Amino acid sequence: xxxxxxxxxxxxxxxxxxxxxxxxxxxxxxxxxxxxxAGKTTLFNVIxxxxxxxxxxxxxxxVDVMHEPDYKRARLGLGRTFQIPQPMHExxxxxxxxxxxxxxxxxxxxxxxxEILELLQLTEQAGRDAATGLALQELKRLEVAKALATEPKLxxxxxxxxxxxTQGKRLFMEKLREVHARYRIGILIIEHDIETISSLxxxxxxxDFGQIIAxxxxxxxxxxxxxxxxYTGVEHA
Amino acid sequence: MAELILQALYSGLLNGGVYAxxxxxxxLSFGTMRVINLAHGExxxxxxxxxxxxxxxxxxxxLAAIPLAMAVACAGSALVYLLVARIRKNRELxxxxxxxxxxxxxxxxxxxxxxxxIHSTGSVSLQEAVQLGSLYSMRxxxxxxxxxxxxxTLLWQWLAKSWYGRAVRAxxxxxxxxxxxxxxxxxxxxxSFLVAxxxxxxxxxxxxxxxxxxxSLGHALTVKAFIITVLAGVGSVPGVLxxxxxxxxxxxxxxxxWSSAVQxxxxxxxxxxxxxxxxxxxxxxxxxxx
Numbered sequence: 001x002x003x004x005x006x007x008x009x010x011x012x013x014x015x016x017x018x019x020x021x022x023x024x025x026x027x028x029x030x031x032x033x034x035x036x037x038a039g040k041t042t043l044f045n046v047i048x049x050x051x052x053x054x055x056x057x058x059x060x061x062x063v064d065v066m067h068e069p070d071y072k073r074a075r076l077g078l079g080r081t082f083q084i085p086q087p088m089h090e091x092x093x094x095x096x097x098x099x100x101x102x103x104x105x106x107x108x109x110x111x112x113x114x115e116i117l118e119l120l121q122l123t124e125q126a127g128r129d130a131a132t133g134l135a136l137q138e139l140k141r142l143e144v145a146k147a148l149a150t151e152p153k154l155x156x157x158x159x160x161x162x163x164x165x166t167q168g169k170r171l172f173m174e175k176l177r178e179v180h181a182r183y184r185i186g187i188l189i190i191e192h193d194i195e196t197i198s199s200l201x202x203x204x205x206x207x208d209f210g211q212i213i214a215x216x217x218x219x220x221x222x223x224x225x226x227x228x229x230x231y232t233g234v235e236h237a
Numbered sequence: 238m239a240e241l242i243l244q245a246l247y248s249g250l251l252n253g254g255v256y257a258x259x260x261x262x263x264x265l266s267f268g269t270m271r272v273i274n275l276a277h278g279e280x281x282x283x284x285x286x287x288x289x290x291x292x293x294x295x296x297x298x299x300l301a302a303i304p305l306a307m308a309v310a311c312a313g314s315a316l317v318y319l320l321v322a323r324i325r326k327n328r329e330l331x332x333x334x335x336x337x338x339x340x341x342x343x344x345x346x347x348x349x350x351x352x353x354x355i356h357s358t359g360s361v362s363l364q365e366a367v368q369l370g371s372l373y374s375m376r377x378x379x380x381x382x383x384x385x386x387x388x389x390t391l392l393w394q395w396l397a398k399s400w401y402g403r404a405v406r407a408x409x410x411x412x413x414x415x416x417x418x419x420x421x422x423x424x425x426x427x428x429s430f431l432v433a434x435x436x437x438x439x440x441x442x443x444x445x446x447x448x449x450x451x452x453s454l455g456h457a458l459t460v461k462a463f464i465i466t467v468l469a470g471v472g473s474v475p476g477v478l479x480x481x482x483x484x485x486x487x488x489x490x491x492x493x494x495w496s497s498a499v500q501x502x503x504x505x506x507x508x509x510x511x512x513x514x515x516x517x518x519x520x521x522x523x524x525x526x527x
């Protein structure tokens with residue numbers, strides 16, 4: 001469903017992403033990990049169309065989307081969340097979802113909105129102002145709910161679990177599993193916590209200095225000497 | 238003295254209505270695109286001259302010029318948008334220079350076409366005094382205020398209920414997130430500039446109907462609209478109305494209790510005072526937390 005071919009992004013003299021190629025199936029759940037500054041969010045920005053690479057191609061559902069603007073990619077089925085939640089000011093939680101559905105999916109389906117609100121435990125908060133009436137964990141769930149409302153085929157989740165305490169993180173992971181199972185959509189998730197990503201994703205891709213250095217099951221990846229070196233800075237014994 | 242103060246409050250309230258019509262377009266385009274259209278006052282002025290043309294050449298009421306004034310201000314606003322949208326680098330700063338330059342061009346075009354003379358409506362009906370208890374106003378001032386209330390309410394409803402109104406709010410609050418919800422930002426921004434143009438058209442007719450116009454007025458109108466936008470707190474429609482009325486009343490009280498020579502100064506002092514106490518403006522509290 002998603003194919004990146006030799007994607008390279010340069011910011012001035014700095015190569016943020018170097019020659020990255022990646023394929024992902026339509027119902028896969030893949031973890032994208034790597035140290036700070038590895039290029040994970042930049043790669044998300046390339047896929048969603050916020051950043052243009054200097055080289056390479058992005059194919060989605062077999063279609064080259066390189067020349068499609070960001071908002072059209074969202075309409076094609078690329079859902080995306082941000083590391084720092086970006087709720088719409090002065091819109092209620094429900095309105096955030098309704099607007100996302102109307103413009104992203106091109107239709108309004110109140111039953112589906114209710115379903116998403118219930119799934120992500122936001123039904124009680126539906127009437128609250130999204131920008132001022134929610135706690136961090138609720139804002140994170142709203143990010144996912146907004147992206148789901150666009151009826152995506154692929155969901156890009158940028159550190160949705162960051163900043164949550166252990167219990168909150170565990171509950172959120174359950175929700176993500178439920179989303180994946182119910183809607184049969186692909187999920188590519190950026191996460192720092194190795195334990196979390198190992199239990200959530202059957203496949204993990206590791207980026208370091210803008211390049212993919214490992215791709216496989218969590219066990220294969222986290223025993224890879226190159227990955228250990230990138231995380232610890234020392235050679236594996 | 239109490240009667241004078243009451244009259245000043247009433248006049249300030251009515252003036253505030255017209256100020257709101259002027260300022261709300263600027264606030265809308267600024268909120269959506271983060272661009273301060275420094276030619277906005279000149280667009281209001283251009284619309285006012287349309288009312289003058291319709292009255293002086295066609296011998297019609299200035300109110301008959303509303304469609305023409307709206308069309309001209311809309312076209313001008315769309316032109317500003319199309320030029321600003323072409324700026325790729327440092328848009329916030331470069332758009333200031335671009336729109337300021339457009340404002341100068343409009344001012345000079347007005348000067349060339351209609352000369353530097355001062356104009357005001359000759360409509361007896363619009364200038365007629367209307368009494369409300371012990372308070373007096375011109376009929377045009379009352380019309381301007383009522384039109385402002387209706388248009389601001391309609392705008393508020395449009396922003397709250399319509400799809401493109403919601404899209405404008407979404408782009409205004411989180412541009413990147415809005416794009417990834419499938420909202421076309423360019424189309425949304427153009428719509429907000431067109432709506433700003435419509436309101437500027439109405440403001441121009443209201444201005445000509447109740448006051449005097451001259452080519453150099455545009456810049457002062459932009460400054461006033463900008464003060465109101467900041468006083469209100471960016472993105473707040475009721476805030477713009479409240480700030481406009483507050484500014485109108487402050488100016489009217491200053492004229493009554495002190496002198497018309499310091500009327501503009503009073504507005505500036507109010508601006509500084511409010512920003513000192515409430516840095517996010519009168520209605521900017523919600524954004525402060527977010």
